[in-house]
Amino acid sequence: MSVRVLANSWLVANKGMMKKINPAGLISKLLIILTLACYSLSSQAELAIEITQGVQNPTPIAIVPFGGMLGKEAEEIASIVSADLQRSGLFRPIPRADMLSLPSKEQDISYRDWRIIGVNFLVIGELTRAPAEAGAGFELTYELYDVITQRKVFRKITRGGGNAIRDIAHVVSDEVYEAITGIRGAFSTKILYIEDLKRGAKRYRLVKADADGARAQILFASSEPLLSPTWSNDLQYVAYVSFETSRPAIFVQNIVTGSRQQVTNYRGLNGAPAFSPDDSKLAIVLSKDGAPNIYILDIVSRRLTQVTRGSSIDTEPNWTSDGKGIIFTSNRGGSPQIYQVTLASGRIERLTFEGDYNARPRVSPDGKSLVMVHREDGIFHIAWQDIKSGDMRILTETWLDESPSIAPNGAMLLYATQHNNKGVLAAVSMDAGVKFRLPSKQGDVREPAWSPFINQE
Amino acid sequence: MIKSIKLFLSLFAIVGFLAACSSNPEVEPTPTPVPTPVPTPTPEVVEDPLEGVSSVFYFEFDSAILTSEARSALSVHAEVLKDEPRSIRLEGHADERGSREYNMALGERRANAARDYLVLQGVDSSLIETISYGEEQPAAFGSYESAWSQNRRVELK
Numbered sequence: 001m002s003v004r005v006l007a008n009s010w011l012v013a014n015k016g017m018m019k020k021i022n023p024a025g026l027i028s029k030l031l032i033i034l035t036l037a038c039y040s041l042s043s044q045a046e047l048a049i050e051i052t053q054g055v056q057n058p059t060p061i062a063i064v065p066f067g068g069m070l071g072k073e074a075e076e077i078a079s080i081v082s083a084d085l086q087r088s089g090l091f092r093p094i095p096r097a098d099m100l101s102l103p104s105k106e107q108d109i110s111y112r113d114w115r116i117i118g119v120n121f122l123v124i125g126e127l128t129r130a131p132a133e134a135g136a137g138f139e140l141t142y143e144l145y146d147v148i149t150q151r152k153v154f155r156k157i158t159r160g161g162g163n164a165i166r167d168i169a170h171v172v173s174d175e176v177y178e179a180i181t182g183i184r185g186a187f188s189t190k191i192l193y194i195e196d197l198k199r200g201a202k203r204y205r206l207v208k209a210d211a212d213g214a215r216a217q218i219l220f221a222s223s224e225p226l227l228s229p230t231w232s233n234d235l236q237y238v239a240y241v242s243f244e245t246s247r248p249a250i251f252v253q254n255i256v257t258g259s260r261q262q263v264t265n266y267r268g269l270n271g272a273p274a275f276s277p278d279d280s281k282l283a284i285v286l287s288k289d290g291a292p293n294i295y296i297l298d299i300v301s302r303r304l305t306q307v308t309r310g311s312s313i314d315t316e317p318n319w320t321s322d323g324k325g326i327i328f329t330s331n332r333g334g335s336p337q338i339y340q341v342t343l344a345s346g347r348i349e350r351l352t353f354e355g356d357y358n359a360r361p362r363v364s365p366d367g368k369s370l371v372m373v374h375r376e377d378g379i380f381h382i383a384w385q386d387i388k389s390g391d392m393r394i395l396t397e398t399w400l401d402e403s404p405s406i407a408p409n410g411a412m413l414l415y416a417t418q419h420n421n422k423g424v425l426a427a428v429s430m431d432a433g434v435k436f437r438l439p440s441k442q443g444d445v446r447e448p449a450w451s452p453f454i455n456q457e
Numbered sequence: 458m459i460k461s462i463k464l465f466l467s468l469f470a471i472v473g474f475l476a477a478c479s480s481n482p483e484v485e486p487t488p489t490p491v492p493t494p495v496p497t498p499t500p501e502v503v504e505d506p507l508e509g510v511s512s513v514f515y516f517e518f519d520s521a522i523l524t525s526e527a528r529s530a531l532s533v534h535a536e537v538l539k540d541e542p543r544s545i546r547l548e549g550h551a552d553e554r555g556s557r558e559y560n561m562a563l564g565e566r567r568a569n570a571a572r573d574y575l576v577l578q579g580v581d582s583s584l585i586e587t588i589s590y591g592e593e594q595p596a597a598f599g600s601y602e603s604a605w606s607q608n609r610r611v612e613l614k
Contacts, residue, residue, distance in 0.1 A: 248561070271561050285562070315562050329558075357555060373555060380555060
């Protein structure tokens with residue numbers, strides 16, 4: 001029951017504009033940001049906030065409720081697909097009431113019906129009970145049509161078990177999204193986040209959910225703080241920091257069996273775990289020798305290798321996609337900035353130069369850019385930076401933004417922010433054009449971690 | 458628990474007081490007045506040397522430098538701890554702004570700064586445990602400076 005409530009609570013919010021940092025125009029840009037921030041704050045979350053600058057036209061698409069004898073499930077799948085595509089910001093699904101016909105087979109399509117209402121793409125299909133040899137469950141045959149060229153783009157079949165309605169829907173969304181945009185869909189991926197009920201025993205919860213917030217499942221609950229959840233690349237494990245022993249310690253938990261293992265127990269900080277691309281190691285932060293430094297822990301042998309040294313704060317390690325380097329936060333230059341260490345040589349290079357607070361970096365899947373927490377004029381936003389050129393732009397207009405986590409297809413990121421004095425998750429596309437929010441039903445929600453793809457390509 | 462730092466006794470006064478009173482830490486209830494005018498020695502007023510001395514120490518944003526108020530209060534704690542050694546825990550905290558793990562490190566920095574100051578005053582370092590909660594356990598809720606300034610702190614427990 002709560003699953004559905006949560007799913008419906010993702011709200012499509014606004015289309016924003018992209019802002020480049022340009023020292024000459026900082027003040028006027030700040031004014032724009034503040035104006036937009038005030039505008040967002042004063043608007044109710046249920047309303048789609050339209051900001052007229054830099055708006056792109058989302059592609060009109062019709063997801064026709066699927067044919068077959070399973071009306072309720074077929075309708076549900078179609079509505080989940082519509083919600084997925086709408087949330088991507090690139091599509092405008094047509095309401096069912098506007099559809100002039102409801103074809104489920106190619107020969108029933110009248111392209112004229114769709115041109116009249118301005119639809120560019122059409123998804124139809126049939127949902128049936130899966131054949132007995134495929135096990136109990138559903139089989140959906142679905143087809144994508146290009147209304148403009150009047151041709152079939154693809155015909156595909158997907159199957160799922162008796163409770164796989166949402167899985168089937170997200171597969172359809174992934175395939176449609178990729179066929180039209182050329183970008184792999186991330187609707188079938190999962191997210192982790194921390195929920196703080198703010199009172200009661202076991203008030204801190206580590207939660208796993210679908211990328212749309214549905215099917216939330218508590219992986220671990222504790223009366224002491226939990227933080228820094230992260231995925232293994234094979235999606236079998238999560239690592240996080242727990243204070244259950246009255247001090248911070250890093251735990252690795254198998255999300256299939258639920259078994260947990262404490263992997264660090266050092267004096268001082270034990271924090272910020274990050275799995276290496278091959279999942280054999282964790283980059284972590286320890287302050288056992290005084291200052292917080294980055295270490296690499298071999299998960300099987302428990303062998304520890306120190307990566308950074310010195311008396312400044314080094315924290316928040318994130319592996320580069322090739323596993324040859326680690327990007328991290330350090331205040332070695334006086335204020336927190338992003339640095340990169342090349343593991344083979346130990347060479348350290350500073351990556352950020354704009355502003356006096358840049359922290360918690362995450363590298364994009366293509367390795368070409370990073371996102372971070374960036375302070376500008378006292379306000380904390382999420383910023384994006386091209387690693388090679390150093391060009392930075394601010395993606396968010398909210399404030400107190402933190403914990404950016406990029407989708408595995410690199411199209412969007414989730415982050416934590418505040419709305420109506422509560423911690424909530426929000427999303428923004430990497431070009432800042434699409435924004436939406438996931439308000440919390442109870443307590444604070446924070447530290448989103450977007451999973452890798454389930455089947456790596 | 459937050460005690461305000463309103464009252465500052467000089468260190469020497471406290472130390473003197475301690476020397477005079479530490480043998481009798483209980484405050485006696487004021488005896489009922491005796492009607493006879495025979496002069497009696499006035500009962501000693503025994504005070505907790507930490508009365509009015511904060512056990513919470515506050516910091517500036519992204520800073521682990523002890524303020525002069527924090528140093529004054531820590532000096533009093535140091536004297537008490539030297540006289541009556543006990544194990545203490547210094548819990549470092551940060552306000553909600555910025556990233557969470559950086560704030561964990563900042564909270565530890567703050568707890569370490571308080572520890573180092575106590576050790577410098579002669580407190581046995583083996584009695585002091587430090588821990589950082591980062592921004593995970595705020596003392597005050599609210600996203601404005603008056604709440605933030607209460608959350609950038611070290612608590613001596």
